[in-house]
Amino acid sequence: MAKLGLIGRMRRVLRVRANCPPDAVTPCWLHGGRLPFGLDVVGYLRAEIGLGEAARLIVRAVDAAGLPTSPIDIWLPGRDADRSLDARIGQPARHAATLTVSGALDLPEMAERLCRGRTNIHYTFWELPKTPEELGPAFDRFDACWAPTTFVRDVLVASQTRPVHLVPQPVALPEEAPAPPDFRGPLRILTFFDYESAMVRKNPQAAIAAFRLAFPTGREEARLLVKTRGRSGPQARADLARLAAQDPRITVVDDTVSRDEMAALTQACDVFLSLHRSEGFGLGNAEALARGKAVVTTDFGGTRDFITPETGYPVEYRTVPVPPGAYPGADGSHWAEPNIAHAAQMLRDIHDDPAAAARRAQAGYRLLRRNHSFAAVGARIAELMEPLR
Structure with missing residues (x-):
């Protein structure tokens, strides 16, 4: 009976994997099939916080590359004032790879969302020279890590075993170089x-x-x-x-x-x-x-x-x-x-x-x-x- 209970709990977890295609038979990774090429971006896409803006900027970089993508929002209660991607969030299409944008301490929660029928990448933000050792199992649930800076890249290389690639954080830039600042007055x-x-x-x-x-x-x-x-x-x-x-x-x-x-x-x-x-x-x-x-x-x-x-x-x-x-x-x-x-x-x-x-x-x-x-x-x-x- 204990064994059946464990299987039941596993099934309940698999049913709520939020990054799976919405119309997939769960668990979707058991019934085969191949998702179309592309990179979906998962993050706090409506949140008016730094991690939210980082994820929105990643979406724009993916768009600039002409890659198919579907933004997948993670609701952050009380911090959902940015609606710039509303028209695209919730699209039914899903693609072969997923990029999850979050801080390192969010990794265990993000790992629970993963769809095993996809390539799962984590875009990791962290502020200290090493990550907590207890995050190792969560890192192992992802196929690779992308780092927004050389500082984070070096931390990830030293802290976990998945492949690490430097992908600089994109920044919204004006088309023309800004005019030199005018320092008149205070x-x-x-x-x-x-x-x-x-x-x-x-x-x-x-x-x-x-x-x-x-x-x-x-x-x-x-x-x-x-x-x-x-x-x-x-x-x-x-x-x-x-x-x-x-x-x-x-x-x-x-x-x-x-x-x-x-x-x-x-x-x-x-x-x-x-x-x-x-x-x-x-x-x-x-x-x-x-x-x-x-x-x-x-x-x-x-x-x-x-x-x-x-x-x-x-x-x-x-x-x-x-x-x-x-x-x-x-x-x-x-x-x-x-x-x-x-x-x-x-x-x-x-x-x-x-x-x-x-x-x-x-x-x-x-x-x-x-x-x-x-x-x-x-x-x-x-x-x-x-x-x-």
Whole structure:
């Protein structure tokens, strides 16, 4: 009887494999048949979070390559405000391969969705130099991993046994290089974080400290906008508000806005400042660079692929252990503690030499177009998909 119960439980799991073709006899991998060539993208496609935008951008890169695809949404309660792919989500067509876009800690849940009748690939985001050992069985459920940055690629090669390929995170780029920034008036600096991505990792307190060190109180040549969103305990918000209130030149905008509104905030700034302790990719940094902004960011994690001394202002750091309980899955790992004095000096350099900042930003746009445009990433995806034909 115990054996029959186990089989019954297995059947119930197989029936809810959300990535299977909707009209397939379950379990679909038992009745044979061959799905048509193509790559479906699974992710938080309606969620207004970084992982959601990353998945939507992957869809656009797959489209740019001319590959057949069907977007498959994973509902994230309370975070489903982006409806740009609604007309395509829920299409009945399914294809021979599936790319699941998520953070590493979501792997066990994502593995339960898999259809065994397909080639299953995971596009992995992770912020630390190693992944938790307990994720090994979930990684093994996938056929391969794609990594958005060299940082994540190296982590995956060291952490699990599946094949790993670098597929740069695509970024939406204007067709023409942005005009050089106009630094008339106060230098406008933007920093951004989502409470859902962990305030301790995003480290907005360091951005505020670097701003105040670069431009002491009483000097009016700079402004700092702290843009945030997401859910958190009231204490974290109160602490941030109290810190910002010490300087009238600092404004906090705490709200979820549309992609167009966020793009307008980025467009209105001169400098994007991110003193993170680590990033898997750093989409905010890349989007600011795409708009011709000077980017000052910790020289650790995924941002190293596109923020260099030629394209931006990488900030020195020292390696420190992640404090116990500070970040999920971080036991025994480390990250960066940015040098606030170095970041402050870079902010002053930008203020004093805007022409040099403009040259770096324009070089950054060219690097993004070469490596992170929809066409470039789409070509890389098509190359990796070719054996499946």
